[in-house]
Amino acid sequence: MLGTRLTQHAARRVITGAVAISLGFAPLAGTAQTVSTTQTSPTTQVPIFSRTQPPEPKIENKGGQQTLPELGDPSQTLLSGAQERKLGEAIMYQVRSSGSYLYDPEVNSYLNELGNRLVTAIPGAPFDFEFFAMSDPTINAFALPGGFVGINTGLILLAQSESELASVLGHEITHVTQHHMARSMAHQRDATLMTLAALAAAVLASRSRSSSSGDMASAALAGAQGLAIQTQIDFTRQNEEEADRLGFERTYAAGFDPNAMSVFFNRLMRASSWFEGNTPSYFKDHPETYQRIAEAQARAFSKPFRQVPDSLDFQMVRALLKSYEGTPKQAIAFFQDAIAEKKYNNEIAAHYGLVASYLRAEDFKHAQEELATLEKIAPPHPMIEGVAGQVLMQSGQLKQAITRYEAALVRYPSKMQLIYDYPDALLKDNQPEKAAAFLTTQLQRFPRDGPLHQLAAKTYAALGKHLLEHQHLAEFYAWQGNLRGAVTQLELAVKAGDGDFYQTSAAESRLRAVRQELADQDKAVGKGHSGLNVSGTVN
Numbered sequence: 001m002l003g004t005r006l007t008q009h010a011a012r013r014v015i016t017g018a019v020a021i022s023l024g025f026a027p028l029a030g031t032a033q034t035v036s037t038t039q040t041s042p043t044t045q046v047p048i049f050s051r052t053q054p055p056e057p058k059i060e061n062k063g064g065q066q067t068l069p070e071l072g073d074p075s076q077t078l079l080s081g082a083q084e085r086k087l088g089e090a091i092m093y094q095v096r097s098s099g100s101y102l103y104d105p106e107v108n109s110y111l112n113e114l115g116n117r118l119v120t121a122i123p124g125a126p127f128d129f130e131f132f133a134m135s136d137p138t139i140n141a142f143a144l145p146g147g148f149v150g151i152n153t154g155l156i157l158l159a160q161s162e163s164e165l166a167s168v169l170g171h172e173i174t175h176v177t178q179h180h181m182a183r184s185m186a187h188q189r190d191a192t193l194m195t196l197a198a199l200a201a202a203v204l205a206s207r208s209r210s211s212s213s214g215d216m217a218s219a220a221l222a223g224a225q226g227l228a229i230q231t232q233i234d235f236t237r238q239n240e241e242e243a244d245r246l247g248f249e250r251t252y253a254a255g256f257d258p259n260a261m262s263v264f265f266n267r268l269m270r271a272s273s274w275f276e277g278n279t280p281s282y283f284k285d286h287p288e289t290y291q292r293i294a295e296a297q298a299r300a301f302s303k304p305f306r307q308v309p310d311s312l313d314f315q316m317v318r319a320l321l322k323s324y325e326g327t328p329k330q331a332i333a334f335f336q337d338a339i340a341e342k343k344y345n346n347e348i349a350a351h352y353g354l355v356a357s358y359l360r361a362e363d364f365k366h367a368q369e370e371l372a373t374l375e376k377i378a379p380p381h382p383m384i385e386g387v388a389g390q391v392l393m394q395s396g397q398l399k400q401a402i403t404r405y406e407a408a409l410v411r412y413p414s415k416m417q418l419i420y421d422y423p424d425a426l427l428k429d430n431q432p433e434k435a436a437a438f439l440t441t442q443l444q445r446f447p448r449d450g451p452l453h454q455l456a457a458k459t460y461a462a463l464g465k466h467l468l469e470h471q472h473l474a475e476f477y478a479w480q481g482n483l484r485g486a487v488t489q490l491e492l493a494v495k496a497g498d499g500d501f502y503q504t505s506a507a508e509s510r511l512r513a514v515r516q517e518l519a520d521q522d523k524a525v526g527k528g529h530s531g532l533n534v535s536g537t538v539n
């Protein structure tokens, strides 16, 4: 709830437009006709809760359950599963560093819990999935090759029930399980793969080399945008129909309300016509929309009615996102008003949102008072432990914060918010040894978690252990896709001179590997540039 300010990066939009298969609402996003859930300007803030969460554990196949028809036969595609995953990871580097990736462990934890409930409802998913939020008020969601699914905060706030959100996720998961991206690319032939691979690398280059590579990055983006349009014309309709149909089955199998997709479609239709006056451009661009709604309704009628209550987590996550909107003052007023008028879906979530808003305003006195109110009415909940720890830590009550985190971690040992915040509190309390011990254990559990490496770097800096400091910072940069930064840090690690033989050898060997990766990436940029069709730019 506080923290860094977000900016919308045009590049990020184009990337996701180019390589993502979205809900099919793309015309609402990335253009002037954005649909926002608020009338005020979308100054979305990002949180103290400003880190992310590692991919969920490997999905297990449960035998003997229903399986989806294999429409997305991977043998028809240009990419192997491993290639598809690698492409997705390359794009994720861009996404993470785009400025719109929401580094919020609470929101991302929730999306991963909900998403993986849908993934496992029908066995046989080809990838581990990673779900994440984009701080973007437009209503959209997108799937990347290899199991990555992004959901805009605007969409999470527009959804009025957990089943609505689940049906959107079910749709996106289906794009992944049916290899829609890979199938589209197969039809684009080799140039496409080249373009997409180059795209990721070129944007990376534009970031790390400032001016000189700017034109190259633009060229890559223009080419990719042309490609995206071509891909859409050829495949969107078929893919969307399949994602709607199989996504519905998945969402139903996971126990959600079968009516939710059509309810959400209608909500989106109202939101878009309300926002754009009487000419919702989405319907001009997507004449099949009414058909999709009718089909969603027909599917719902084919299943027995079932009422599905929302989880408290869903309500609290929405309240947290709401607390990031507008100014801190506006956020406080919003929740105060909601509580006074009883205008809320869930009372606990409304009070939680108010605590979060006070925290964002750095009004610790009221935050603490409101927290006491919240704890009186709420059942034990890890998100309450998280916000309570933040109230204590940010108001300087470090010993109390540490005690609270220690108790909370016994109860919720896998809550990333707590895993990140506890060592942070230890560092603030000048206990870097204890923080280092905790982080060592957690890094064994989550070896590829970028934010944990960042915390470790900070911890070893405090301990004056420079090899380890630079090595962990390198891993953080690598996780972000900043390989050049990673190389620099590893060079510093090797030169630090305060590690033993094994530590130094490990840093040297990692340095060689990252240098090689960087060289491969630079090669891809060069090749991709020459193969681009810049004239394919479309608007």
Ligand SMILES: [Zn+2]
Binding pocket: 021, 022, 023, 024, 171, 175, 239, 240, 243
């Ligand atoms: Zn779609």
